[in-house]
Amino acid sequence: MTDPAAEALVSGFAHADAGQLAPNGLPEGPAEPGTPDGGEVSVVTSGWRLSLREFMSNRLAVIGVAVLVFFILFSFAGPIVDPTNQSLANPALSDNPPTGTHIFGYNDQGFDEVGAMMRGGQTSFEIGALAAAMAIVVGTLYGAVSGLAGGIVDTIMMRIVDVGLSLPYLLVILVLATKFNSNVLEIAGILAAFSWLVPARLVRGEVLTLRERDFVWAARVMGARQSRLVFKHLIPNALSVTIVNVTFLIADSILALAYLGFLGFGLSYPQTSWGDMLANALQYLNSGYWWLVYPVGACLVIVVLAFNLVGDGLRDALDVRLRRR
Amino acid sequence: MIAYIVRRVLVAIVITFFVTLVTYLMLHIIAPSPAYTVLGPKATHASVAAFNRAHGFDKPVLVQFWNYFTGLVLHFNWGFSYKLDQSVWSLFKEDFGRSAYLTIAGLVLAILIAIPLGIFQAIRRNSALDYSMTTLNFVLYSMPSFFLGLILIQVFALDLNVFPADVSDNITTWVQALTHVRQMFLPIITLAAINVASFSRYMRSSALDALAQDYIRLARAKGLSERLVLTRHLVRNAILPMITLIGLSVPALIAGNLLIEVLFNIQGLGNLFFIALGNEDYQILLAYTLFGAFLTVIGNLMADIAMTFADPRIRLD
Numbered sequence: 210m211t212d213p214a215a216e217a218l219v220s221g222f223a224h225a226d227a228g229q230l231a232p233n234g235l236p237e238g239p240a241e242p243g244t245p246d247g248g249e250v251s252v253v254t255s256g257w258r259l260s261l262r263e264f265m266s267n268r269l270a271v272i273g274v275a276v277l278v279f280f281i282l283f284s285f286a287g288p289i290v291d292p293t294n295q296s297l298a299n300p301a302l303s304d305n306p307p308t309g310t311h312i313f314g315y316n317d318q319g320f321d322e323v324g325a326m327m328r329g330g331q332t333s334f335e336i337g338a339l340a341a342a343m344a345i346v347v348g349t350l351y352g353a354v355s356g357l358a359g360g361i362v363d364t365i366m367m368r369i370v371d372v373g374l375s376l377p378y379l380l381v382i383l384v385l386a387t388k389f390n391s392n393v394l395e396i397a398g399i400l401a402a403f404s405w406l407v408p409a410r411l412v413r414g415e416v417l418t419l420r421e422r423d424f425v426w427a428a429r430v431m432g433a434r435q436s437r438l439v440f441k442h443l444i445p446n447a448l449s450v451t452i453v454n455v456t457f458l459i460a461d462s463i464l465a466l467a468y469l470g471f472l473g474f475g476l477s478y479p480q481t482s483w484g485d486m487l488a489n490a491l492q493y494l495n496s497g498y499w500w501l502v503y504p505v506g507a508c509l510v511i512v513v514l515a516f517n518l519v520g521d522g523l524r525d526a527l528d529v530r531l532r533r534r
Numbered sequence: 535m536i537a538y539i540v541r542r543v544l545v546a547i548v549i550t551f552f553v554t555l556v557t558y559l560m561l562h563i564i565a566p567s568p569a570y571t572v573l574g575p576k577a578t579h580a581s582v583a584a585f586n587r588a589h590g591f592d593k594p595v596l597v598q599f600w601n602y603f604t605g606l607v608l609h610f611n612w613g614f615s616y617k618l619d620q621s622v623w624s625l626f627k628e629d630f631g632r633s634a635y636l637t638i639a640g641l642v643l644a645i646l647i648a649i650p651l652g653i654f655q656a657i658r659r660n661s662a663l664d665y666s667m668t669t670l671n672f673v674l675y676s677m678p679s680f681f682l683g684l685i686l687i688q689v690f691a692l693d694l695n696v697f698p699a700d701v702s703d704n705i706t707t708w709v710q711a712l713t714h715v716r717q718m719f720l721p722i723i724t725l726a727a728i729n730v731a732s733f734s735r736y737m738r739s740s741a742l743d744a745l746a747q748d749y750i751r752l753a754r755a756k757g758l759s760e761r762l763v764l765t766r767h768l769v770r771n772a773i774l775p776m777i778t779l780i781g782l783s784v785p786a787l788i789a790g791n792l793l794i795e796v797l798f799n800i801q802g803l804g805n806l807f808f809i810a811l812g813n814e815d816y817q818i819l820l821a822y823t824l825f826g827a828f829l830t831v832i833g834n835l836m837a838d839i840a841m842t843f844a845d846p847r848i849r850l851d
Contacts, residue, residue: 374553376826379788380822384811472811492686510677
C-alpha cells in the first residue's frame, strides 16, 4: 500500500503537469472534483456558476427574464410612477379611445386602461407566485417523503397523486371557485391545491435515483435521521427539478387565473386580473374598442410566454445531462 | 402482456373508484344538499328536512356516496338536476354529440397538422422556417384558447365576415353540427391551433431524437431514397411518443372544450357545466367532473396499452 501523503503529492504533480503527463498515469483513488481529464488546468467552476453561464448564453431565456422584470416593474412600480384614477368611476370618460397621454384609452368605468392593466398585472403576478410557492413546497416535501419512504407508503402516496391528477384541473377549480371568496389568497390556494401533484411526482422520481447515491448512504451510515436526509440531502439535490417546475407552475397559474376570470369566477370587484379585464372587454368586440381587448391580451400572452421561455432555459441550464461541453 | 394489461385495467378501476369518492366528498363539503336550490332560500327547516329525507340527503355521507356509486355503475344513473328537473344523463345525451364533434374534429385536425409539421421542422432544423414555426408554437402554447378564439372572431367574423362568430341555435342535434361546418369552423380551428402548439413541439423533439439514431443512418447508407427513410423509418418511430401525449391530453381537451363552447356559444357539455356553475347546480357539476375524470383515466389507460402494442421495445413479462 502506498503512502497516502506521497500519493497526494504525486497526484498534485500530475495535475500540475497534466499537459505533459499521460492522463492514465494518474494514481488511483477518488478523483478530485474538477480534475481535468488530461488537458489544460482550468479554474474549478461550481455547478451553479456553470448553470448560470449556460442560462445566460440562451438568448431567448435572457429576453424572457428581461420581459418579466419589465412587467413586474410595470405592475408594481408603474402605479407609483404614473398614478391614475383607479377608484372613482368617471362616466364621462367611459370607453374613451386612446389619447397621447393615455395610450390605451379608458375602460367602461372611465379608468385609465394602462393603470387597470397595472392592477391586473399585480394580481396576476401575486396569484401566480403564491400558488406556485404553495404548490412547490407541498409537492417537494410530499415527493421527497414518498420517494425516501419507498415500499407500500410510496405506493399509496403516489396512487393518491394519480387520483388527484385524474381530476380535470379546470373543472375542479371552477367548482371550488363557486364557494370560495374571490380574493388573491383563496384563489391562489385553490390553484395550488391541484397543482402540487406534478412537482410531487417529479421530485419523487428524482429522489428515487438520489437515495441510492453514495452521499446519501454515507449520511445514513453516519446516523442521519430521515428528516435530515430529506432537508439536507434530497431536497437540495432535487432543487434543479424544483426550480424549473416553479416557472412553469407560475405560467400555468396565471393562465388558470385568466380562465377563471374569463368564465366570471375571477377576483371580485374592485380587484381585477387580466382575465377579468378580457372577459369584460368581450362585449366591446363588436363596438371596435380594440384598446380594451388587445393590450391586456398581449400582456397575458407575453408574460406567460416569458415564463415558459425562462423555464425552458432553466431546464437546459440545470440539466447536467443536456449541458453542452 | 395480457397480465400487464389486466393489472393496468385493475389499477385504473381502483383509481376510478377513489376519484369518484374524492369528487363526491369534495362536492358534498361544498354543497351538502340541493334542498335550498330546490325549495328556495326562504324554505323552512322542516321542509328542508323533509326534502333531505325524501331524497336520501339525510343519510351519512358515505352511504350517500355508496348509493350514488352503485347507481352510477349498475344503472348508469348520473344523478338528477333538480334545477333543470331532468336527469343528468338525459342532459348529457342531448349535448354529448356536439362536444364530441368539436373535440374530436379539433384533435384530429391538430394531429394531422402537428405530425407533418414537427417532422418537417426536425428535418429542416435551425432553418428560418423552423425558427418561425417554433416561435409561433411558443406563442400559441402561451395563449389562452379564448383569447385566440377572440382574435379569430375579430378577424374572420367581424372584419372579413366569412365565418359566423357564434354557433346559432338552429344546430340542435349533433348531426346538424356535422352539416353546418361553416358555423363550427372557427371553434374547431381554435381548438386545433392550441393543440398543434403543444403536439408539434413534442413531435419535433421526438423526430430529432429519431433522426440521430443509427437505423436512420443505416437506412440512408444502404441507399434508401430519402422519402422511404422518412416514411418507413422516421415517421413510424417518431410518432410513438404522440400516443402517450394524446392519451394524456384529455384534461386539456376538456378545458379547451369548455372555454371554446362558452366563447362561441355552442350548446355542448362544457356550456352545460358553465351554466350549472352559475346555477349552483351541483348535481351537474359532480357528474361532469366525474365524466371528465373517467375520460382522463381512460385516456391514460389507452395510452399505456396502445404503447405496449405499438412499441416492440416494450417487453412485459
